[in-house]
Amino acid sequence: MDKKVKQFNMLIVGTGGQGLITLLQILAEAALFEGYDVKTSELHGLSQRGGSVEVHLRFGKKIFSPLIPQGKADLILGLEMQECLKACYYANSKTEFLVNKHIVPVLSKNPLPEKEVLKILQRFSRRIEMVPAAEICQKQFRTNVVAGIYLLSLASLKKLMPLKPTSILKAIKKIIPEKYLELNLRTFKLTKSLI
Amino acid sequence: MKEILLNKPGKKIILLGNEAIVRGALEEGVNFVSTYPGTPASEIGDTFHKIQNSKLKIKNLYFEYSTNEKVALEAGIGASFSGLKTLVAMKDFGLNVCLDALGPFVYTGTKGPTVIVVADDPSCHSSAQWEENSRAIACLAHIPVLEPSDPQEYKDFVKLGFQISDNFKIPVLIRITTRVAHQRMPVKLGKLLLSRYSKIAKLGGKFIKEPKRFVTMPPRVLEMKKELLEKIEKIKEFSEKSKVNLLVGKLSRAGNGGIITSGISYLYVIEALKELNLNLPVLKLGFFYPLPEKKIKNFIKKFKKVLVVEELEPLLEKETERLAKDVSPKLQVFGKNLLPEVGELKPAEVTSAVAKFANKKFRIENSLKIENLKLKIPKRSPRLCPGCPYWFVFSAVKKAVNTKKVIFGGDIGCYMLFGLPPLNIQDYLSCMGSSVGIAHGIKKVTGQKLITFIGDSTFFHAGIPALINTVYNKSNPLIIILDNRTTAMTGHQPHPGAPTVPDGIKIEEIVRACGVKYLKVIDPINQKEFVNTVKEFLNKKEVSVIIARRPCIWIKK
Numbered sequence: 001m002d003k004k005v006k007q008f009n010m011l012i013v014g015t016g017g018q019g020l021i022t023l024l025q026i027l028a029e030a031a032l033f034e035g036y037d038v039k040t041s042e043l044h045g046l047s048q049r050g051g052s053v054e055v056h057l058r059f060g061k062k063i064f065s066p067l068i069p070q071g072k073a074d075l076i077l078g079l080e081m082q083e084c085l086k087a088c089y090y091a092n093s094k095t096e097f098l099v100n101k102h103i104v105p106v107l108s109k110n111p112l113p114e115k116e117v118l119k120i121l122q123r124f125s126r127r128i129e130m131v132p133a134a135e136i137c138q139k140q141f142r143t144n145v146v147a148g149i150y151l152l153s154l155a156s157l158k159k160l161m162p163l164k165p166t167s168i169l170k171a172i173k174k175i176i177p178e179k180y181l182e183l184n185l186r187t188f189k190l191t192k193s194l195i
Numbered sequence: 196m197k198e199i200l201l202n203k204p205g206k207k208i209i210l211l212g213n214e215a216i217v218r219g220a221l222e223e224g225v226n227f228v229s230t231y232p233g234t235p236a237s238e239i240g241d242t243f244h245k246i247q248n249s250k251l252k253i254k255n256l257y258f259e260y261s262t263n264e265k266v267a268l269e270a271g272i273g274a275s276f277s278g279l280k281t282l283v284a285m286k287d288f289g290l291n292v293c294l295d296a297l298g299p300f301v302y303t304g305t306k307g308p309t310v311i312v313v314a315d316d317p318s319c320h321s322s323a324q325w326e327e328n329s330r331a332i333a334c335l336a337h338i339p340v341l342e343p344s345d346p347q348e349y350k351d352f353v354k355l356g357f358q359i360s361d362n363f364k365i366p367v368l369i370r371i372t373t374r375v376a377h378q379r380m381p382v383k384l385g386k387l388l389l390s391r392y393s394k395i396a397k398l399g400g401k402f403i404k405e406p407k408r409f410v411t412m413p414p415r416v417l418e419m420k421k422e423l424l425e426k427i428e429k430i431k432e433f434s435e436k437s438k439v440n441l442l443v444g445k446l447s448r449a450g451n452g453g454i455i456t457s458g459i460s461y462l463y464v465i466e467a468l469k470e471l472n473l474n475l476p477v478l479k480l481g482f483f484y485p486l487p488e489k490k491i492k493n494f495i496k497k498f499k500k501v502l503v504v505e506e507l508e509p510l511l512e513k514e515t516e517r518l519a520k521d522v523s524p525k526l527q528v529f530g531k532n533l534l535p536e537v538g539e540l541k542p543a544e545v546t547s548a549v550a551k552f553a554n555k556k557f558r559i560e561n562s563l564k565i566e567n568l569k570l571k572i573p574k575r576s577p578r579l580c581p582g583c584p585y586w587f588v589f590s591a592v593k594k595a596v597n598t599k600k601v602i603f604g605g606d607i608g609c610y611m612l613f614g615l616p617p618l619n620i621q622d623y624l625s626c627m628g629s630s631v632g633i634a635h636g637i638k639k640v641t642g643q644k645l646i647t648f649i650g651d652s653t654f655f656h657a658g659i660p661a662l663i664n665t666v667y668n669k670s671n672p673l674i675i676i677l678d679n680r681t682t683a684m685t686g687h688q689p690h691p692g693a694p695t696v697p698d699g700i701k702i703e704e705i706v707r708a709c710g711v712k713y714l715k716v717i718d719p720i721n722q723k724e725f726v727n728t729v730k731e732f733l734n735k736k737e738v739s740v741i742i743a744r745r746p747c748i749w750i751k752k
Contacts, residue, residue: 015575016577024379029209032209037380037381038379039380040379040380041374042379044237044238044377045234045320046609047321049579049609049612050576050577050578051575064463065542066380066462067463067541067542069543070565071560071561071562082572082573085568089565106575107576108573108574108616
C-alpha cells in the first residue's frame with residue numbers, strides 16, 4: 001500500500017465556465033475514497049461569470065483551513081495561462097505547475113504570450129509543464145470543456161498528486177451526470193494511450 | 196442530491212457548507228423554510244427547492260422562495276407562531292431588509308423553534324455593495340448569534356440553534372461567511388427526523404391566540420424588552436457552559452499570551468500555530484452573543500497579552516478590552532493593530548500576526564516576487580454571457596441616446612456588469628430596488644435625462660414601492676425592467692413573475708396598476724422598436740417603463 005501523505009495542497013485556476021468546481025468535487029470525493037480528511041474552497045455568484053476563478057483543495061491526515069496559505073501549493077493546475085500567473089501567490093520553488101496551453105482573451109489588455117508566461121512561472125518554480133490539453137480535447141472530442149479532466153488524468157498518471165487514477169475514476173462516476181459521463185471517462189482514459 | 200437525504204447516521208459524506216446546514220435542519224425535523232436567494236446563501240434555498248421538486252417529497256416540510264427577505268422572515272414568524280420548526284435563510288443585506296420584522300420577533304419570541312441563517316461576504320466577492328459585518332446585529336436586536344467555522348460545525352450549530360430556540364423561546368441567528376458557506380468537507384451524518392417521504396406535504400400547525408405574547412405594543416412592549424434581557428442572562432449562563440466555546444490547549448501553559456477567535460479565523464489560527472510551531476492557548480468562541488463573559492475573563496486573566504483574530508470590525512476585540520477592565524486592567528489586547536479591518540483574512544496574514552504577537556520570525560518564500568508580478572497580470576472581469584438578452588438592451592440604448600449625456604441607474608443583478616467595459620453605462624449603484632428610488636430623487640432636482648435598469652426579481656423584491664413613489668410624487672425617469680424570466684445571477688431561482696409552474700404575476704399589470712401611462716413590453720431582439728421607444732419615452736413628462744422581456748439563455752424553455 002502507498003504511504004499516505006501528511007498534507008497535500010492543490011490549487012486549480014481558470015476562468016468561469018471551465019468547470020473548476022466540478023473538478024474540485026471530483027478530487028474531494030477521490031481524496032475521501034482514499035481515506036483522507038479533505039477541505040475545499042470556492043466562490044459562487046456573479047464574479048464567476050467569465051471572470052477569474054480559483055479553487056482550493058487540501059487533503060491529508062487532518063485539515064483545518066480550507067484556503068491554501070501563501071506559498072504552500074504542492075500542485076497548481078492552470079486551465080488558462082494568464083490565470084496561472086495569479087496562482088504564483090501560492091507557489092514555492094517545489095510547486096509543480098501543470099498548465100493548459102490555452103488563452104481566454106481579456107478585454108482590457110493583450111494576453112502575455114506563452115513564452116512570457118513560462119518565463120514568469122520559472123521565476124517561481126522550475127517544475128513547469130505546459131500541455132496543449134484544450135487543443136487535444138478539441139481535436140478528439142470537438143469540445144475543450146473537458147480539458148480540466150484531461151489535465152487531472154495527466155496529473156494523476158504522472159504522480160504529480162498522490163491520488164490514484166482508479167479513485168479519480170470512481171469519483172468522476174459519482175459526480176458527473178449520466179449525460180456527460182461517457183465523454184468525461186473517455187477523456188480521462190485518453191492520456192494513458194498517449195503516454 | 197439523494198446523498199443529502201441518506202439516513203445512515205455516522206456515515207461521512209462531502210457537503211458544501213450550505214448543504215450541511217440543510218442536512219442539519221432536516222435532522223432536526225424542520226417544517227417551514229423560507230428564503231430569498233443571495234450569494235453566499237443561495238444554495239440553502241436551492242437544496243431545499245431540489246428536495247421539494249424531487250420525487251422524494253418530505254412529509255411535514257414546506258419550502259418557499261419568498262419575494263424578499265422581509266416577507267421571508269415574516270412568513271417564518273407566522274409559521275413559528277403556529278408552532279412549526281422554522282428556518283429562514285438570507286445573505287447579509289437581506290438581514291437589513293428584514294430588520295424591521297426581526298426586532299419585534301426577538302421581543303415576542305418564538306413558539307416553534309426558529310433559526311435564521313445570515314451569510315456575510317467579507318472581501319465583497321459577490322456582495323459588492325458594502326462589506327457588512329452582521330454580527331453587529333446582536334448589539335441592536337439582542338438576538339443570540341452563533342458562528343460556525345466549517346461545514347461540520349455549520350450543521351451542528353444549526354441543531355444547537357434549534358435547541359436554544361426551543362429552550363429559551365427566542366430566534367437564534369447563525370452567522371456565516373463565504374468561506375464557511377462555500378467550504379466542502381466530509382460531514383458526519385446524524386439521524387434524519389424527516390425520514391418518511393410522502394406525496395403531499397402536511398404541516399399541521401395551529402395558531403393559538405395569545406395577544407400578550409404576540410402583540411408588540413406599549414405598554415406591554417417594554418415589559419417584553421425586560422423579559423428579553425432576562426432571557427439573555429439565562430442564555431449567557433448556557434453559553435458559559437456550552438462546548439462550542441472551546442478552549443484549545445492548556446491554560447496552565449500560560450505565559451506567552453493567548454488567542455481569542457471565532458468562525459473561519461479559528462481555522463487560520465490553528466494553521467498558523469502549526470506553521471510557527473507554537474503552543475499558545477486558544478479560546479474559540481462559538482457564541483458571539485451572548486458572550487461567555489466569565490469564560491473569557493478566566494482566559495485573559497492568565498496572560499499579559501492576548502491576540503484577538505477576527506474578520507472585519509474589531510467587535511470581539513472591543514468586548515475583550517471591556518472585560519479586561521474588570522479582571523486584568525493592564526492586559527495588552529492585540530488585534531486590528533496586526534490584522535486588516537478591510538477584506539477577509541488570508542491564512543498568511545493570520546500567521547504573520549501570530550508571529551509578531553509571539554515575537555517569532557516568519558518569512559514567506561517568493562513573497563517579494565509576487566509584489567513585482569502584480570502589475571503584469573491582466574485583470575479579468577466577469578462579463579455577460581454570449582447571447583445574453585441584456586446585450587440587445589445595451590445595444591438598443593446605445594443606438595437611441597448619447598450615453599455621455601444620459602444618467603444610467605444600476606441595480607442588483609447580472610446587469611450590474613453594465614458598469615464594466617465594454618459597456619460602461621452605470622452611473623450609480625446601491626441596494627436592491629434603489630435604482631428607481633434614486634432615479635426619482637435625481638429627476639426631482641435636475642433636468643437631466645435618466646434611464647434606470649432593474650431586473651424582474653429585483654423589481655418584485657423592492658422596486659414596486661419605489662415605482663409607486665415615482666408616480667405619486669411625479670418625476671419622469673425611464674425605467675427599463677429587464678425581464679429575463681428568472682433570478683439569473685444567484686442561480687436561476689423562480690420568482691413571482693416567473694414561477695416554476697406557468698402563469699406568474701404579470702409585471703405589466705403591476706406597472707399599469709401603479710398608474711404608469713407610458714408602458715411597452717418589448718423583446719429586445721426587436722432593436723428598431725426598442726430604439727424608437729427609448730427615444731420617445733425619454734421625452735415624456737411622466738414616468739415611463741419598458742419591460743425588456745427575453746428569457747435568460749440558461750433557463751430551460
